[in-house]
Amino acid sequence: MAVLDDLREKTMKGKRKETGPLVQQALDEGIDPQEILDAMIDAMGVIGDRFSKGECFVPEMLVAARAMSAGTDVLKPAMAAGGAEPLGHAVIGTVKADMHDIGKNLVRMMIEGKGVEIDDLGVDVPPETFVEYIKDHPECKVVCLSALLTTTMPALEETIKAIEDAGLRDNVKIMVGGAPVTQEFADEIGADAYTPDAGAAAERIALFYQE
Amino acid sequence: MRITIDDAGKRLEVDVAEPCSVLDVLQAQRIDIQATCGGVGKCGRCQVLVRDDEGLSYRLACMTPVSDGMEVVVEHAGAMDVVQSGTTATFPPDGDATGYGLAIDIGTTTVVAHLHDLATGKRLATVGRANPQIAFGSDVISRISASIDGKLDLMCGIIQDALREMKAKLCATAGVDPAQVVRCAVAGNTVMQHIAVGLPPDTIGYNPFIPQSLFGDVHDIEGLGPCYFARCIAGYVGGDITAGMLACELDEGGTRLFLDLGTNGEMALAANGRIWCCATAAGPVFEGANIHFGMPASPGAISKVTFEDGEVKIGVVGDVAPIGICGTGIVDAVALMVRLGVVDDTGYLLGADELEEPLASFAGRENDRNVFYLVPDRSIYITQNDVRSLQLAKAAVCAGILTMVEAAGIQVSDIGKLEIAGGFGAYLNLESAAGIGLFPKELLGCASSVGNTSGEGATALLVSSAARAREDAIVEACDYLELSTSSEFNDFYVEMMEFES
DSSP: OHHHHHHHHHHHTTOHHHHHHHHHHHHHTTOOHHHHHHHHHHHHHHHHHHHHTTSSOHHHHHHHHHHHHHHHHHHHHHHHHTTOOOSOEEEEEEBTTOOOOHHHHHHHHHHHTTTOEEEEOOSSBOHHHHHHHHHHOTTEEEEEEEOOSTTTTHHHHHHHHHHHHTTOGGGOEEEEEOTTOOHHHHHHTTOSEEOSSHHHHHHHHHHHHHO | OEEEEEETTEEEEEEOOSOOBHHHHHHHTTOOOOOTTSSSSSSOTTEEEEEETTEEEEEEGGGOBOOTTOEEEEOOOOOOOOOOOOOOOOOOOOTTOOSEEEEEEEOSSEEEEEEEETTTOOEEEEEEEEOGGGGGOSSHHHHHHHIIIIIHHHHHHHHHHHHHHHHHHHHHHHTOOGGGEEEEEEEEOHHHHHHHHTOOOGGGGSTTOOOSOOOOEEEEETTTEEEEEOOOSBTTBOHHHHHHHHHHTTTSSSOEEEEEESSSEEEEEEETTEEEEEEEOOOGGGGTTTSTTBOOSSTTEEEEEEEETTEEEEEEGGGSOOOEEOHHHHHHHHHHHHHHTSBOTTOOBOOGGGSOTTGGGGEEEETTEEEEEOSTTSOSEEEHHHHHHHHHHHHHHHHHHHHHHHHHTOOGGGOOEEEEESHHHHHOOHHHHHHHTSSOGGGGGGEEEEEOHHHHHHHHHHHOHHHHHHHHHHHHHEEEOOGGGOHHHHHHHHHTTSOOO
8 A cells, every 4th residue: 555655654754744644645545544553653663673773863753753643643533433442551751850851752752653542741750640640540551750860760769669559569560761770770679671762662562561 | 808909000909898899899999990870880981800710801890799809900091181271361369368279170070270379379280180089970960879879978088088189299299388278269060069078969969959059168178278169050050160151251241152061061151241051961972981982081092083085084192002082082083974974964874885985994883783983903983872972962062052042032143252161172173063063053163162261260269359259240140041941952952963964
């Protein structure tokens, strides 16, 4: 299907103004909404993989994610009408006292690019806010925590502890990331997963929904 | 357990009671060792040669537990090169002063001290060295983390020891009786000033980044006497920047931009009678950290890279065989690669198969990634990740400039003078800096390097009460911009990550 190839390519190149019309064209041609979404998910997967290898960078990833977002805006009504379900639900935020936004946003966009519905609690998010969110959203199965400073890394542990203390630890999987975070640190604080970059985070979260 | 440490040829035997890492022992022995990441096994800087039951190999000190009979060899990159300043303002010494004083600049990476005759203001001697706290990490955040981990007293002790040693050395060089040294003036970033007087810098490490003190006061340090600490403006705009603005007299009129490119990227913009200032998380890339073959600007560091007659030409600090590359070398190399089209405007480093001769023969692959070779034996090269690290750093600096320009309500073209301070700035090739987009290209014509302005400002504060009054006026004129919560900054940051070829 030529239109899907075109959509894949335009998503990768970040052509935000072209992805919406292409999605519409695909719908008009009677292509299944899920197939259209998968084309864009493929494209983001390629971008994430290239990012992991250092072959593309933050700006390209951002424009690609925005292009996909323009496409999904057009696609959403059709998905809803067709009764299509997202891959799963998740929540993301930068931990308490840490104001870093860009890395967390990249991870969120890549996860959205996997077809996951993810709520973003923003930056400087206290542990209680995550706890409240999980209580109020039983459909949320994965919590993604970001910390960009060695000084705010302890807040990752505090947040996990707060979720445990609230008796909600078994309800969710917890992923952690950020420049100073390591696999060892993630293991030490009892996180379920660590990924070194946004593309890898999106790959990892998808596995949780397949378990 | 007993281990043997060979510290640049000096051998010592150490008894270790508790299980700990080799890095812990080296830090406790106050041996200079780089641990850029703060000892979590990420930066690879604390490599030492270890001989034990498992044989002889290079290992990370932070990840290597001490065992009985272990031998550890620490190699040093060499002493720090002291950058002299080409500037600057001359403030008249106070007429009634007698004796001698020290003007001290405590950088995150380098410490410099000058001995002055207080009556004449004349500089008698200068000494520089690496900041011994480098063992606790190469950036201020790592030092704050170390403080939170209970290492404040240790870090305070080693910097004060270093200052006392420097004083002794200066007095010996100039033939001055140490008892005649009656006072000091100190300028450093806010975190360095906290640690130097034993104040916890912990709260600067997290939002809202409020320091315990903004200084502008006198602290008594044993063996140094009363030490005046320069006024700080915020957690990440410290006394070194105030001193730098003072040395350049940034408040004397005109629209002027001041950049201090050390381990942090601090900057100030004077316009319309006010001064906007901010700090960017440029990271320690400009000091050679987070770069595959990165190192400080010490002997063996590639500091210049050009391309002539189809060949890559390098300049090396100390004219010795190259062992790595320092910040200015990285800026030169990447600027060159962008200009030659080896790096495209997104920052992608092209492979040999995507290039033509003569460039293709300098391109290759290492660890399954494209690289660009700088030396004929291919032992030193620039990696794709190096380019990415530099992109983040230069985008942060340039975005900081644009955010201040917007806050001041002016245009980049209104700026009449760009002064670049810091050890890195002194050796920086300005054309290369503009080439990678460290600052807007149109400022190249009015840009100049001004050297270690922090030390010059400390000198002014040491000898002149007029300078201390001027310092007050400068601080009063300052408006601090917090970039970590600025959406304008975030937008500029992403926008400035690309290169303009």
